[in-house]
Amino acid sequence: MRTIDSGSLQLSLIRESVGAAFPPATLFPDFGDEIFARAPVALGPSYYNAEKQKLVSSIHSWLLCLDGKLVLIDTGYGRGKENGIAEAPFFLSLAAAGVAPADIDLVVLTHLHTDHMKNNTIATADGWRPAFPNARYVVGRREYAHWQPGGAGLALHPGQAPILAETVVPLVEAGCLDLIDDETELLPGLRTMPVPGHTATQLALLIDNGEQLFVHAADSIHHPLQVHRPEWGSSLCEDGPLALRSRLKVLDLCAERGAILMASHFAGTGAASITRSADGFHFEPVEITRSPRAAHPEPQPVRPQAV
Numbered sequence: 216m217r218t219i220d221s222g223s224l225q226l227s228l229i230r231e232s233v234g235a236a237f238p239p240a241t242l243f244p245d246f247g248d249e250i251f252a253r254a255p256v257a258l259g260p261s262y263y264n265a266e267k268q269k270l271v272s273s274i275h276s277w278l279l280c281l282d283g284k285l286v287l288i289d290t291g292y293g294r295g296k297e298n299g300i301a302e303a304p305f306f307l308s309l310a311a312a313g314v315a316p317a318d319i320d321l322v323v324l325t326h327l328h329t330d331h332m333k334n335n336t337i338a339t340a341d342g343w344r345p346a347f348p349n350a351r352y353v354v355g356r357r358e359y360a361h362w363q364p365g366g367a368g369l370a371l372h373p374g375q376a377p378i379l380a381e382t383v384v385p386l387v388e389a390g391c392l393d394l395i396d397d398e399t400e401l402l403p404g405l406r407t408m409p410v411p412g413h414t415a416t417q418l419a420l421l422i423d424n425g426e427q428l429f430v431h432a433a434d435s436i437h438h439p440l441q442v443h444r445p446e447w448g449s450s451l452c453e454d455g456p457l458a459l460r461s462r463l464k465v466l467d468l469c470a471e472r473g474a475i476l477m478a479s480h481f482a483g484t485g486a487a488s489i490t491r492s493a494d495g496f497h498f499e500p501v502e503i504t505r506s507p508r509a510a511h512p513e514p515q516p517v518r519p520q521a522v
């Protein structure tokens with residue numbers, strides 16, 4: 216396991232939940248038992264619950280402090296937020312990183328699935344309002360259209376409509392949602408890259424402070440097993456062949472550039488180094504230890520908000 220000290224860029228994993236989630240063959244229909252001998256780390260206790268025979272999955276966001284700007288990548292599943300943010304695991308994790316919702320400058324939504332956007336908003340007496348009141352939120356222009364009436368995403372998953380009404384429409388009404396092109400520089404050192412397939416229009420993020428490149432893969436890769444077996448598509452993806460091309464693009468980029476992979480659902484440290492192996496790619500967990508609080512110019516006290 217390696218530790219990252221990346222100078223002007225600090226990263227924190229904001230965990231909402233982690234646990235045994237999927238029987239392997241449910242998430243990966245091509246799963247075969249021979250992988251246990253070939254990928255002992257990817258199927259070690261951080262990533263596989265042997266007793267329950269289920270893959271371990273995490274729901275988390277990544278918090279970046281990049282040249283003094285606080286950026287949140289995705290906002291999780293909204294667990295417990297009906298009880299107010301003072302009790303919701305996501306916001307408790309954010310507070311533990313020394314950051315209040317009002318401190319966030321930018322929220323980047325990789326795609327509009329429930330587990331990536333549900334803490335966008337909080338309930339108030341005036342209805343759903345942005346949970347990060349001083350932030351701009353951004354989402355891909357095509358991803359947004361994908362989930363509008365008549366879009367392919369909503370046609371596939373019509374049950375998303377009421378969730379979008381609570382978590383995305385209020386951002387539009389508040390005037391804080393910006394639609395971006397597939398390849399957009401959001402800040403110096405932070406830009407988007409299309410990784411279609413999981414949704415037809417999702418975006419990854421490239422984070423580069425000049426010393427180290429990090430690749431946030433969105434949901435182009437769900438579990439470390441797919442580093443060893445990229446061809447194992449997840450049952451959660453809209454377009455399997457397209458998702459495979461995106462997964463290989465991410466893994467190739469990480470291996471060629473020595474980039475750290477930041478995954479949306481990896482348990483353990485959530486991050487990994489990727490190298491080429493004789494039969495594909497090799498996975499090694501990476502621990503990211505520096506917190507945004509250490510680099511924030513004027514750390515703010517945590518200010519839980521009443522809802």
Ligand SMILES: [Zn+2]
Binds near residue numbers: 328330331434479480
């Ligand atoms: Zn997801």
